[in-house]
Amino acid sequence: MDVHVRLDGQRDLSGQIYRQLRTAIHDGLLRPGEPLPPTRELSRRLAVARNTVGVAYERLVAEGYADSRVGSGTYVRTTGLPASGTATDADTSVSGLRPRALWADLSPWAAPELTGPTTATHDFRVGLPDARLFPYDAWRPLIARELRHSAAGAVGYGDPAGHAGLRAALVRHMGLSRGVRTGPEDVLVTNGTQQALDLIGRVLLEPGDRVAVERPGYPPARLPFLAQGAQVTGVPVDAEGLVVDAIPPGTRAVYVTPAHQFPLGMPMSLRRRTALLRWARRNGAAVIEDDYDSEFRYGGRPVETLRSLDRDGHVIYVGSFSKVMLPSLRIGFMVAPPTLRAALRTAKYSADWHTAVPTQAALARFVDDGLLARHIRRMQHTYETRHHTITRALTDHFADLTELVPSAAGLHVTTFTRGRLGDPDALAAAAERARASGVAVYTLAEVAAKRATRPGLVFGYGSIGASDIEPGLHRVLASAS
Ligand SMILES: Cc1ncc(COP(=O)(O)O)c(C=O)c1O
Structure with missing residues (x-):
């Protein structure tokens, strides 16, 4: 990349060039061994005499910042650079610019640690699929093909609502896998x-509006609403899911995970779903249905999605490719009532114009060619074995310490803890010990916000092989029994 040099007035032009290049070398912007721009080129860019640049370069060479190679140019010294003085001539911390007060209380989800690889030998982190089993060989040519299209000049900006082929593919995928009937015009990628x-x-809430979320629940879901100035209230869940009667009056929107409650794991009963929709209708409120991992099901009859049960446009259905493909692709979608369509499209445009087109187009092909369905079928089998292994081991060997929450979908199970691990401090210490011994495992309080729940452990099985599950559980629980 070209180094940026800014000249001020007409005085000491060589000195100005020299000082800015020296700072760039000290700051590591120009790295050892890297060529400085040819004098002819830099002098043209800066509209100065070539000799002005030459003098600056000679000074850098004389002071040990650069070496001149005959016939080749001037390069940053690879060894023995002079010690740095002040790295920059600006102190950007003094302006007093501060974020709005509400940002002081907001932060990303801290546990489980989901960024990057883990050093753990037994990985029970929640929220991750098995990236080792993703069909890279099938995905690579699809991405390459889209980049070839770009190289041929066939791609400009995309539609904020999403790639037309992907939206059509999603309509079919949702219809088949989740029974959600909709048209491409209702889908936003x-x-x-x-x-x-x-x-x-952004499109639904006024500052101060109330949003209800599940307690315990998915902490990242609270963040956008809080950042928009909404009041976020946790509403308890029981064995049937969100307790609809406990939603506070005046609530404008409710966020739920009905297929596989996060983090506990049980589905929301049909009775509760119906009650929630009735509540939404009565209150003119929105229901946000997060259907994040229900493609993976292990028995039991699937309950209809809220979106399929909704007769009058109160539900916004949200889906994700983070579990069925890879979270790092950052691709998901929503199906919203037509009344919100235009505003959501504009909000998407305002946020980032659109999701990356090559990824969307490749995904459309991945769905259309049946590759997604095949990948899901394979992974379903793999995850079902892990789900079975983990639930069997917990009930067969650790029933004195754990009380498994029944669940038949997704990539994690949750167990309340009892006996010696019924004490939150003892449980936190056991989880800490397990992590120190190479088992990535987190308590319910860590995953789903403190004080929101009974003591428990959340076991993700997206990234742990079936044969590692039982030894991993022993490391977490055996020392406590
Ligand atoms: C409840 C819930 N919703 C959604 C997601 C996926 O979020 P995203 O699509 O932003 O990766 C997760 C991932 O862990 C989740 O647990």
């Missing part, structure tokens, strides 16, 4: 669930 929630909040 997003950078994951997280962006969908952010966009929904």
Whole structure:
């Protein structure tokens, strides 16, 4: 990349060039061994005599910052650079610019640590699929093909609502896998669930509006609403899901995970779903249905989605490719009532114009060619074995310490803890010990916000092989029994 040099007035032009290049070398912007721009080129760019640049370069060479190679140019010294003085001539911390007060209380989800690889030998982190089993060989040519299109000049900006082929493919995929009937015009492609929630909040909420979320629940879902100045209230869940009667009066929107409650794991009963929709209708409120991992099901009859049960446009359905493909792709979507369509499209445009087109187009092909369905079928089998292994091991060997929450979908199970691990401090210490011994495992309080729940552990099985599950559980629980 060209180094940026800014000249002020007409005085000491060589000195100005010299000082800025020296700072760039000290700051590591120009790295050892890297060529400085040819004098002819830099002098043209700066509209100065070539000799002016030459003098600056000679000074850098004389002071040990650069070496001149005959016939080749001037290069940053590879060894023995002079010690740095002040790295920059600006102090950007003094302006007093501050974020709005509400940002002081907001931060990303801290636990489980989901960024990058883990050093753990037994990985029970929640929220991750098995990236080792993703069909890279099938995906690579699809991405390459889209980049070839770009190289041929066939691609400009995309539609904020999403790639037309992908939206059509999603309509078929949702119809088949989730029984959600909709048209492409109702689908908006997003950078994951997280962006969908952010966009929904932007178009729906006035500052001070109340949003209800599940308690315990998915902490990242609270963040966009809080950042938009909404009041976020946790509403308890019981064995049937969100307790609809406990939603506070005046609530404008409710966020739920009905297929596989996060983090507990049980589905929302049909009775509760119906009650929630009735509540939404009575209150003119929105229901945000986060259907993040229900493609993976292990028995039991699937309950209809809220979106399929909705007769009058109160539900916004949100889906994600983070579990069925990879979270790092950052791709998801929502199906919204027509009344919100135009505003959501504009909100998406305002946020980032659109989701990356090559990824969307490749995904459209991936769905259309049946590759997604095949990948899901394979992974379903793999995850079902892990789900079975983990639930069997917990009930067969650790029933004295754990009380498994029944669940038949997704990539994690949750167990309340009892006996010696019924004490929150003892449980936190056991989780800490397990992590120190190479088992990535988190308590319910860590995953789903403190004080929001009974003591428990959340076991993700997206990235742990079936044969590692039982030894991993022993490391976490055996020392406590
Ligand atoms: C409840 C819930 N919703 C959504 C997601 C996926 O979010 P995204 O699509 O932003 O990756 C997760 C991932 O862990 C989740 O647990």
